Amino acid sequence: MNSLTVLHAADLHVGLRFLSHGEASQPLSAARFEVVDRVVEAASQASADILVLAGDLFDRTRIAKTDIERVCESLAGFSGACVLVLPGNHDYFSPESALWSDFCREAGEHVLLLAETGPYRLDDYGLPCDVWAAPCTSKTSSQHVLPTELPATRHPGRFQLGVAHGSLIGVSPDPKLQYYPMTREDLDATGVDIWLLGHTHVPWPEIPDPGIRVYNPGTPEPDGFDYTRSGGVFLHTLLLPEVDSSDESRPESRRAQLTSRFIATGQFRFEHHERTITGVPAEDFLSDIPDHTDAAKTCVRLRVHGRIDPDSRTRYHALRDELRARLLLLEVDESELHTRITADTIGDHFPSASFPAELLTRLSEDGDDEAMDQAFRLLEQVKGS
Incomplete structure (x- = not known):
């Protein structure tokens, strides 16, 4: 031999x-x-x-x-x-x-x-x-x-x-x-x-x-x-x-x-994916997940970040839940997904002629979303104290 x-x-x-x-x-x-x-x-x-x-x-x-x-x-x-x-x-x-x-x-x-x-x-x-x-x-x-x-x-x-x-x-x-x-x-x-x-x-x-x-x-x-x-x-x-x-x-x-x-020899797969939302999520922004051909044997860890319009939250949740139903397991990190602060959001939280409303409106017009997020959170804390 x-x-x-x-x-x-x-x-x-x-x-x-x-x-x-x-x-x-x-x-x-x-x-x-x-x-x-x-x-x-x-x-x-x-x-x-x-x-x-x-x-x-x-x-x-x-x-x-x-x-x-x-x-x-x-x-x-x-x-x-x-x-x-x-x-x-x-x-x-x-x-x-x-x-x-x-x-x-x-x-x-x-x-x-x-x-x-x-x-x-x-x-x-x-x-x-x-x-x-x-x-x-x-x-x-x-x-x-x-x-x-x-x-x-x-x-x-x-x-x-x-x-x-x-x-x-x-x-x-x-x-x-x-x-x-x-x-x-x-x-x-x-x-x-x-x-x-x-x-x-x-x-x-x-x-x-x-x-x-x-x-x-x-x-x-x-x-x-x-x-x-x-x-x-x-x-x-x-x-x-x-x-x-x-x-x-x-x-x-x-x-x-x-x-x-x-x-x-393996049948199950574990995958990492990342998606960015700017305003309104596209209808197909999760449709290419997973990479594996058998979604029912795939576990996915998904990180979603960006700024989403307030009216689009329901739509996003529906798309996310559709993905979850296809997969064996879906873990989602949304810690960096923020709701976009709009004029309606400002009006709902602060009087129109107030300093907070004027400051946030000015930041919104400048397009500085990050500064506006920080200012909004600080102003909310001051208002609640």
């Missing part, structure tokens, strides 16, 4: 509850289970030999047994040789945790929990492959847990995989270096064919490159407004080079050749 195909996923976060998302929380939570099925299906359709889940399969260490059973039923559908599951920093491994004991009890024989650094030899699954693992044992850590006893020389005819979960310095947002930080230099120095990472929910690299041997697929299903693209997984194909087994002079030439591609 000189080729190996690996479907690489991470950060599925089964059990994530989306408590701040209102009515959208139920479908978003259900999507964490559904994406397990899609990842397994993608791996089987690609004829992958191994399905790797590189950490945070679960969102926390306390998961209902029925949810664990459901995940294991999904993993049983993988048609390849084995599924490798690494504990991440959300579902970290500890001997006292019921999560992984329940998981191992329910999972089939083709599922292997990477609870130690290894190496794990996959010969029992019919694969000439050694796996080196870096499981998480707590929520945070300032030190990575990369194996320290990697082989000094390559073993001819065998693949070498590394699986780890943590931040990649220079790529992951981890300013305090508290999530098992790693560097590409540390990972490359181990000499394995490829490191399969998890933790960062955005895929890296954005464009697969055969010269890169460190990959992070991101989450296969978007899970918040920090992630505005489609979720997915990486499919890696490794090919062992034909070399003289007695020649140890060029260890790099003995690493497997690598090709990778990204496969989209």
Whole structure:
């Protein structure tokens, strides 16, 4: 066997509850289970030999047994040789945790929990492959847990995989270096064919490159407004080079050749939009939202600013509510949307011959809306004091 195909996923976060998302929380939570099925299906359709889940399969260490059973039923559908599951920093491994004991009890024989650094030899699954693992044992850590006893020389005819979960310095947002930080230099120095990472929910690299041997697929299903693209997984194909087994002079030439591609698996999308209103909102000023083709599976965070005519408020609210009805979730920031101060507004609040009315009228004629807004608020405060 000189080729190996690996479907690489991470950060599925089964059990994530989306408590701040209102009515959208139920479908978003259900999507964490559904994406397990899609990842397994993608791996089987690609004829992958191994399905790797590189950490945070679960969102926390306390998961209902029925949810664990459901995940294991999904993993049983993988048609390849084995599924490798690494504990991440959300579902970290500890001997006292019921999560992984329940998981191992329910999972089939083709599922292997990477609870130690290894190496794990996959010969029992019919694969000439050694796996080196870096499981998480707590929520945070300032030190990575990369194996320290990697082989000094390559073993001819065998693949070498590394699986780890943590931040990649220079790529992951981890300013305090508290999530098992790693560097590409540390990972490359181990000499394995490829490191399969998890933790960062955005895929890296954005464009697969055969010269890169460190990959992070991101989450296969978007899970918040920090992630505005489609979720997915990486499919890696490794090919062992034909070399003289007695020649140890060029260890790099003995690493497997690598090709990778990204496969989209996410169904939900999170989008950011911004709109400006000047006077009267156009009938179609929200019609191009969302970008995603399936509005019912799209969550939108909308920022609206500008100055709206008083008589147009009702129309704006109707257009906004029509958009909300199309979407799964709409969050609107209207903190910078002001009602335009008109002559009628001035007349309703101040006598026509008064100083406030004359001042505001003069500012209105000058077209200085910002100064007029500030003056109007101050005059209202003085009047009410």
